[in-house]
Amino acid sequence: MKKLTVSIDPFDSVYNSFVPQFAAAAAGAGCEVRPLSFHLQPMMSSDVVIMHWPYLFMGDVPLTATAKGLLRIMGARRLGRTRFVWVAHNLAQHDGAARHQFIPRRFIRELDGIIYLSERSRELLHQLYRVAPHTRELVTVHPRYDSALPITPYYPPAVDEACRLMSFGMIRRYKGHGALIKAMRATQGMPVEMNLAGRRHDPVYSREVEEQAEDIANLRLSLSDERIDDEELERMIDGAHGVVLPYRAVLNSGSAIHALSRARPVLVPNLGSMPELQQSFGREWVHLYDGELSGEDIARFASAIRQIPAGARPDMSNHGWDRMSADLKGFFAEIV
DSSP: OOEEEEESSSSSSSSSSSHHHHHHHHHHOOOEEEOOOOOHHHHHHOOOOESOOOOHHHHSSSHHHHHHHHHHHHHHHHSSOEEEEEEESSSSTOOOSSSSTHHHHHHHHSSEEEEEEEEHHHHHHHSSOOOOOOOOOEEEOOOOOSSSSSSOOOOOOEEEEEEOOOEEEEOGGOOOOOHHHHHHTTTTTSSEEEEEEEEEEHHHHHHHHHHHHHTTTTTEEEEEESOOOOOHHHHHHTSSSEOOOOOOOOOOHHHHHHHHHTTOOEEESSSSTTTHOOOOHHHTTTEEOSSSSHHHHHHHHHHHHHHHTTTTOOOGGGOHHHHHHHHHHHHHHHHH
16 A cells, blocks of 8 residues: 655754654654645645644735645645645744734635644634634644653752752743743742753843843853754753743643653643643642742742652653554544
8 A cells, every 4th residue: 555645844853853753753654754845746746744833824924925825735635635734733823923814714724634732722723713624633642752861860859959940942032031030039048049041042032031130149041042952951951850931821832741751840831731731740740830930939849849759750651652653643544
């Protein structure tokens, strides 16, 4: 039987290891995978087209460009019988909504399949958009981050030791670093330390972050103009007792999964699929806060994770990439 040809955008990324691992999972589902070309003929020669972040249709893009893209999708679906799938990481772009709201609505109506990384993602999308009756939906999980670097086992802080916390990811406004800095200012004098690490995605905002943090003794910045190497980042995570992710808005969080994959508990806002993440891994590993992050939230988190036994780790056996491959195999059989 001929292998399905699956074109993916993006196919690879040095900034997000989910992307190449997803392509590998699709290959593991028995497909021939390749990068997506947004020209009509290559799309028509694909059995399935998968888009992770379709900024062309969901972002602030001129109407002429989005209309051309939609016409290509419509042509490939009708002339080549290509199936189009969206992996719904987010329901809106972080850097601005679509310029013309009828474009994302039309894009979603043209989809043959939607892949969700949480049940909450599906619920929220159905609140925002009408999903066509022909569209097949797969609710799966965000798989764990496997690494060649052995995990440093979790050890709680000693009685006389400060709790070392970390926050990481690209420095972007929606990540809520201002609230983190304000909260850390309130923890001065407490046995809590924070390392904020990430790439300066937005130079202006990054300067604001650096200026706001410069007089806080227990907050260290590890910002870079370049991407932080995976192994270096994982050594930083392993060197922390817990990870704080102060999002202003979030649906799914690869950073939270990454921290849990390294056996480090996380503090995240009570938004999006974060309560679902807590249900999956337990209150010991996923701590939620309401409203804007505060110094009290950080202090409670630091106190709670001192109770986690040495060597403990969350059960992520149901979050392997083998599950993603199996889920994709069944999903492709439904839509093609």
